[in-house]
Amino acid sequence: MRVAVVLYDQFTALDAVGPYEVLSRVPGAEVTFVAAQAGPVRTDTDRLALVADAALDELPDPDVILIPGGPGQLALMEDEPLLSWLRRADASSTWTTSVCTGSLLLAAAGLLDGRRATTHWLLLDDLERHGATAVRERVVVDGKVVTAAGVSAGIDMALTLAAELAGADVAQTAQLLLEYDPKPPFDAGSPATAPDALVAALREASRQLLAASDVQRA
Amino acid sequence: MRVAVVLYDQFTALDAVGPYEVLSRVPGAEVTFVAAQAGPVRTDTDRLALVADAALDELPDPDVILIPGGPGQLALMEDEPLLSWLRRADASSTWTTSVCTGSLLLAAAGLLDGRRATTHWLLLDDLERHGATAVRERVVVDGKVVTAAGVSAGIDMALTLAAELAGADVAQTAQLLLEYDPKPPFDAGSPATAPDALVAALREASRQLLAASDVQRA
Numbered sequence: 001m002r003v004a005v006v007l008y009d010q011f012t013a014l015d016a017v018g019p020y021e022v023l024s025r026v027p028g029a030e031v032t033f034v035a036a037q038a039g040p041v042r043t044d045t046d047r048l049a050l051v052a053d054a055a056l057d058e059l060p061d062p063d064v065i066l067i068p069g070g071p072g073q074l075a076l077m078e079d080e081p082l083l084s085w086l087r088r089a090d091a092s093s094t095w096t097t098s099v100c101t102g103s104l105l106l107a108a109a110g111l112l113d114g115r116r117a118t119t120h121w122l123l124l125d126d127l128e129r130h131g132a133t134a135v136r137e138r139v140v141v142d143g144k145v146v147t148a149a150g151v152s153a154g155i156d157m158a159l160t161l162a163a164e165l166a167g168a169d170v171a172q173t174a175q176l177l178l179e180y181d182p183k184p185p186f187d188a189g190s191p192a193t194a195p196d197a198l199v200a201a202l203r204e205a206s207r208q209l210l211a212a213s214d215v216q217r218a
Numbered sequence: 219m220r221v222a223v224v225l226y227d228q229f230t231a232l233d234a235v236g237p238y239e240v241l242s243r244v245p246g247a248e249v250t251f252v253a254a255q256a257g258p259v260r261t262d263t264d265r266l267a268l269v270a271d272a273a274l275d276e277l278p279d280p281d282v283i284l285i286p287g288g289p290g291q292l293a294l295m296e297d298e299p300l301l302s303w304l305r306r307a308d309a310s311s312t313w314t315t316s317v318c319t320g321s322l323l324l325a326a327a328g329l330l331d332g333r334r335a336t337t338h339w340l341l342l343d344d345l346e347r348h349g350a351t352a353v354r355e356r357v358v359v360d361g362k363v364v365t366a367a368g369v370s371a372g373i374d375m376a377l378t379l380a381a382e383l384a385g386a387d388v389a390q391t392a393q394l395l396l397e398y399d400p401k402p403p404f405d406a407g408s409p410a411t412a413p414d415a416l417v418a419a420l421r422e423a424s425r426q427l428l429a430a431s432d433v434q435r436a
Contacts, residue, residue, distance in 0.1 A: 014396065017235040017266075021369065024263040031265045040258070040269050045242040047249045048235075051258050051267040100397075121397060138401045150397025151239065155370065160403045172406035173416050178232065179318075179339060179368025181407030182400035183356045185378045188390035189399030198391050 001165070003031040004062035004089065006102075007041040007052050008082070010072025014151050015099040016050065019066055022158035025174040026166045034059050036081065044070045056085045061092045064161070068154070069100025069120060074213045076105060083109040095161060097146040099154035106145070107132050116142045120150035121191050122206040152189070155180060219383070221249045222280035222307070224320075225259040225270050226300070228290025232369050233317040234268065237284055240376035243392040244384045252277050254299065262288045274303045279310045282379075286372070287318025287338060292431045294323060301327040313379060315364040317372035324363070325350050334360045338368035339409050340424040370407070373398060 003023050005016050016033070024031045035041050035052035042049045065086070076082055086109040090096045098106050103119045106112050107130035117132040118124070118140045128134040139157045140147050148157035159180075163171035188194040221241050223234050234251070242249045253259050253270035260267045283304070294300055304327040308314045316324050321337045324330050325348035335350040336342070336358045346352040357375045358365050366375035377398075381389035406412040 013235045014239045017231045020266060021232045024265050033266055047242050048238060048251055049269040152396045152398040156401055156403060169416060172404045172412055175402060175404055175406045176412045176416055176420060178370045179407055180370040180402055183374055184393060184398055185374060186390045186393055188393045189397055194390055194394045198387060198394055202394060
């Protein structure tokens with residue numbers, strides 16, 4: 001079972017690394033990090049690069065596709081090489097999955113038309129505009145397409161997926177190995193529970209980022 | 219504020235990437251991945267490499283030290299270059315931190331003598347044998363030393379640390395951006411809640427790994 005984790009410039013590292021830790025512990029799963037070209041790919045903070053071991057062309061038909069999110073997604077919404085790869089890979093995949101704004105790339109490839117899907121809480125309206133039925137849930141399964149909410153939700157998504165791929169014991173063993181028994185010191189991980197002022201500040205920053213991106217495209 | 223994340227062959231990626239996502243969002247924090255030599259460092263699965271942007275020697279005095287865990291820790295318990303770097307860096311650090319079995323390397327450097335500390339649930343006895351007072355908590359703060367339990371606990375540790383470094387608003391903003399509102403599909407992240415058979419299987423696998431490592435050293 002070949003799992004392709006798709007990297008691109010300015011992706012968010014945890015979107016990819018969270019699910020990788022779970023899925024690489026599923027017996028028989030062979031996880032490969034892929035990108036337009038093999039080699040180091042910089043993340044959104046520019047403080048870290050992850051190495052893609054293969055080019056997209058070298059792995060055209062993985063069994064599981066996983067595409068992370070990150071600000072770099074904005075520049076790829078019309079990137080034909082990536083979107084074509086996603087369409088072709090999805091045509092034969094068993095599971096097509098995303099974390100955070102990775103679902104916007106699946107939507108841009110036309111793979112979420114009419115499907116229930118999710119993304120980072122800041123981008124749910126954007127996902128809806130791109131043809132999906134956007135729902136505010138942590139992990140959304142619609143047929144073979146599994147989408148996760150923002151960044152850290154990829155861990156929950158991968159545990160859900162691991163159970164589908166190999167059973168609940170395998171998923172729970174991965175969870176126990178990763179000691180994923182979360183105890184955040186604050187209850188601020190969702191706009192429903194975070195202080196209103198922090199939610200408003202992030203909404204404004206996101207609005208400005210999207211507006212700047214629209215200006216660049218125009 | 220310079221944050222050094224120390225990589226080594228066969229570290230566990232999420233141990234490093236979880237905290238990095240939080241700490242790189244603290245205003246003024248400059249996160250650098252360091253290793254014995256700059257360049258790609260392979261993780262414990264051999265399916266992924268992260269790039270260290272600097273050699274340890276280039277960053278002898280970070281304000282914050284973060285050392286991840288992973289099976290590669292076993293081979294470094296007597297590695298003088300690394301242990302010397304840790305001792306020297308700790309002499310001037312504001313915070314010295316670890317995730318998972320990274321605390322065993324801090325202990326090997328003599329930095330946890332008489333301190334309360336934690337590690338992966340499978341290695342608590344081992345930590346005690348190396349001079350620390352091992353406690354089964356998710357995040358342990360003892361003076362300037364902050365240690366986290368296994369792998370994913372690094373995210374909780376970094377949120378605790380971010381609040382110390384820059385205040386609760388900054389920590390909560392990072393949590394909200396990362397949408398860290400965990401909802402694992404199973405309650406198996408701790409030996410207290412996971413099915414007994416899975417806990418026993420991992421204890422046996424760990425015992426064999428440590429025994430093999432003792433044979434190698436002998």
